[in-house]
Amino acid sequence: MKSFGANKVLKGVDLQIRGGEFVGLMGPNGAGKSTLIKILAGVYEATSGEIRLGGKPVRSLASSSDVGFIHQDLGLxxxxxxxxxxxxxxxxxxxxxxxxxxxxxxxxxxxxLRLVGLSMSVDTYLSDLTPGEKTLVAVARVMGRGANILVIDETTSALPPADAGRVIESLALAARSGATVIMVTHKLSEILNATDRVVVIIDGELVQDAPTAGLDRAALVEMLMQHESDAREINTRAAAGEEPTCVLELHDVCVGKLGPINLRLNAGEVIGISGLPGSGLHDIAFLVNGSLKPERGEVVAHRQGLKRALVPPYRESQGGFGALSVRENLSVSSLWRWRRRGARLLSPRRELRDCAKIAADLSVRPRPMDVPFDTLSGGNKQKVIFGRALLAQPHLYVLCEPTRGVDVGTRSEIYRLIREMAASGAAVLVASSDAEDLFSVCDRVALVVDGRLQRLRQVTEMTASELELMV
Known part of the structure; x- marks a missing residue:
């Protein structure tokens, strides 16, 4: 058990893991998964209960050379x-x-490096590697030091599918060779394709512990949220017969190695773009948002006083203000909404009311609005950043990796909100390396390859397999 004051974060979790097992740990954001990992790593001390390694009680697993931890930031x-x-x-x-x-x-x-299937020179600088290769180096570091118990905390959440697949295959190979792997992930495909067992924690309690064999996607979703349907929903919004209203256009825009880019964003339409790391995917989003200026070409706004809101791709470094509260992070881009009429002062009551409503809609945990942003789990930080964009009520939403690191329930809720954004008349650009995002909410999609944007295609013309191959 683990408590922070009166708040019980873990409520008597009992879990046994055998040698050679690949165990997937799942649950909603804020369920207690990261707290459990931090107790195992010795960052936190359990309020009650004990950890046993090889049958012997230990304070944590961090002091054992047999155990290696790989966190999201990799530590490289x-x-x-x-x-x-x-x-x-x-x-x-x-x-x-x-x-x-x-x-x-x-x-x-x-x-x-050979242990994880990397054949490159060890004199290569880490900055020259892809995100997936960096993750494999982090795995090689713990395996090379003799660790045969690997604890992986959402290290694939920010990786494109190809890189994530390499990491998962490396971990699966380690498990087949006798290592024990405990992996925290929100990706259903990783659980179904690689693990032997799935353990589900909800509200600090272990609610499911079952073999993966025989499970399919629907059964796994049912485990995670019995009141929700499968998160993937094919977007079937019919296109309006009338000519769409253009909100913003990029004409022959170039910056660095990117371009020329031509793109038209229409009111009521969700455009999706995807690409590999280094393709320029997120730079296009920054150009649309106005946070990156073109060297050549022009960005034309077709609406006077165009308001834009951005969900950046990397929440830890670009998304929030760590020392500020959840309320302040939600409201910082929308202070105009709560000005008292005829005055420059804000109405704290209305600000708190609106922030609390959007936080409740997105199931931000914990609920108090005064907790610091830095204390939230990664998925809850993502929800706050998304909520900030919603509160701004812009004409154009620029959403980079909108569902990165969120649980199944929140992913479904974010998809619903994106569809509502378009239905309300806003233009939406989704820049994502996750094919599920594109398949679920976009009207048209295109791939960014070597700084060039390919032709937009109707998503209804494409299969899920084609979208997976695109990224």
Whole structure:
């Protein structure tokens, strides 16, 4: 059990994991998954109960060389080589006295990379790797140090499907070789394709612990939220017969290696764009939002006083103000809404009311509006950032990776809200590496390849398999 004051975050979780198992840990945002991982890692101390490793009670698993933790931020340094990253926090290898044995370090690093199927030079700088390759380096670091129990905390949530697939296959191979893998994820496909067991935690309680064999997507969704239907809904909104009203256009826009880009965003339409890391996908979103200026070409707003709202792709570095409260993070872009008539002062009562309503609609946990943004789980931070965009009531929404790291229920709710945005007359641009986002809410979609935007296609003309292949 774990309590913070009167708030019980974990309520007597009993869990046994055997050697060689690949266990998926799921549950809504704020359910207590991250708290459980932090107790195992020694960041928090349990209020009651005990942890046993090999039958012996331990304070945490972090002190054991048999256990390796891989968190979302990976703990790697871009400015160092792979070899140097793998050597961090390890006793230096020496030839004689103070002389370092770099050859031995490099050989050991190469052996660690082979464990995860990477064949690149260990002298490669981490900054030159794809996000998926960086994650594999983090896995290689713990495996190369002899860990045979791997605890993975949502490390694939920000990866495109191809990179995430490489990481999952590497973990599955480790499990088949006898390692124990405990993986926190919101991705149903990862649970169904790779794990042996799925454990579901809701409101701090373990509510499901079942073999994955025999489960399908519908059964897994039912486990997670018995009152909801499957999150994937094919977007079937019929196109209006009349000529759509253009809200904003990009004409031959170029910036850096991106372009020329031509794009028209219409009121009442959801446009989806996708692409691999480095393709320029999010730069197009920033151009549409106005936070990136073109070097050539022009961005034309067809509405006077056009209001835009952005959900950025990386919530930790771009999304919120850590020391400010949930209420302040929600309202910071919409203060005009609560000005008293004829005065510059705000109405705190109306501000709190509107923020509390949007937080309740998105099931932000915990509920108090005065808790600091930094204390929220990753998925709840995403909900707050999305809620901020909704409160701004813009004419144009720019949504980058809108469902990154959120649970099944919230994903379904965000899809509903995106459809409502378009139905209310707003233009919506969804820039996502998740094919499910494109398939569920977009009217037309296009792929960004090497800085060029391909032709937009009606999503109803495409199959789910085609959309998966696009990204």
């Amino acid at each position: 340094i871009d400015g160092l080589t792979i070899s140097d990253n793998l050597s961090l926090a390890q006793p230096p290898k020496r030839r004689l006295g103070p002389v370092l044995d770099k050859r031995a370090e490099r050989a050991e690093a190469a052996q660690a």
